[in-house]
Amino acid sequence: MAAMRLETAPAQTGPMVPVMYEVLSRRRDLDDTFTLELAPVDSAIETPTMGQFNMLWAFGIGEAPISLAAIEDGRLFHTIRAVGSVTNALCAMSVGDHVGVRGPYGTGWDLQGAAGKDILVMAGGLGLAPVQPIITELFANREEYGRAALLMGARSPDALLYRDELEAWRARLDIEVEVTVDSAAPDWRGDVGVVTTLLPRVPFDPPTTRAFVCGPEVMMRFGARDLSELGVPLEEIFVSLERNMHCAVGHCGHCQLGAEFVCKDGPVLPWTVAEPLLRIRER
Ligand SMILES: Cc1cc2nc3c(=O)[nH]c(=O)nc-3n(C[C@H](O)[C@H](O)[C@H](O)COP(=O)(O)OP(=O)(O)OC[C@H]3O[C@@H](n4cnc5c(N)ncnc54)[C@H](O)[C@@H]3O)c2cc1C
Ligand code: FES
Secondary structure, eight states: OOOOOOOOOOOOOSTTSOEEEEEEEEEEEETTEEEEEEEESSSOOOOOOTTOEEEEEETTTEEEEEEOOEEETTEEEEEEEOOSHHHHHHHTOOTTOEEEEEEEESBOOOOGGGTTSEEEEEEEGGGHHHHHHHHHHHHHTGGGSSOEEEEEEESSGGGOSOHHHHHHHHHSSSSEEEEEESOOOTTOOSEESOGGGGGGGSOOOGGGEEEEEESOHHHHHHHHHHHHHHTOOGGGEEEEOOOOOSSSSSSSOTTEETTEETTTTOBEEEHHHHHHHTTSOOO
16 A cells, blocks of 8 residues: 555645734723733734734634724734624633734825824724724824824713823823713713713814714714814825625625725725715625
8 A cells, every 4th residue: 555645734724714823911901801912922923004904713603893992012802792793702812812814904104294284183983993093193202293183072971982092092191081871870970972972172273183983873963064164184094994805805796885895995094985885784
């Protein structure tokens, strides 16, 4: 009988093959929301830019697009709300567990292109996670930009993401941080009202402002409307869209809205492009 030759198959690589990461820490942010810190096991994905997303694999269950919440020395931070099978499995992971990571995908927040302008960041609920890298970058290169403000809204005080970070950012004097909730018990000492009610509080020069808006669609719609009424040019208002995804590389058409693929032409888009897309029904 001829001797059988055993050969090792070459490692598979490519845009659809996840890279193995290990959970280094898991922080509970809210009742149903956790931040995972992930470190590469062997190789790493390309460094994501702010606003991009990764596909995170819970092996044996599936994968979901999750925005980059932060990056530090190659470690990825993703803040995840448990809403279904994949996100529940990701949120239930323990330190030492393995997660597959594909990415980074999509367009990012163009903060560098706004050098010299006033910067206005408006976030609603979990939308604070994808804009957190903007805040980090603003602090790192504060002298590059004009006035800067973060307006944050949540449904209730219990739904306020990153409370410690918000307090730390607020303590700094070089960026305005305003927080409001839609409704609260009488013991809440902060503001009550939708996030756009905070706009008159912060000084900015609308014609030379770039705005980054991230949150529920209705919030982005009202945010863009009010910013534009104040005089911020529509092409200077950027939003991040969420749509169901499969491939994340522009092949399957799952995320297609009109001529745009949210996975590769988005998720970050100027309002001039995003607004007509939001009128199209999701497949
Ligand atoms: C570009 C992009 C970036 C994203 N970034 C983040 C992020 O940083 N953190 C995060 O937690 N999520 C993020 N999401 C949403 C996340 O991908 C979905 O919540 C996830 O795919 C749901 O998968 P699942 O298998 O857990 O739930 P499924 O089993 O697919 O859905 C379970 C239930 O949840 C509902 N559902 C699905 N998606 C959402 C949603 N987005 N919000 C509320 N309910 C939903 C479904 O309608 C269904 O009723 C992002 C999505 C996109 C497209
Ligand atoms: S998710 Fe497949 S084309 Fe966008």
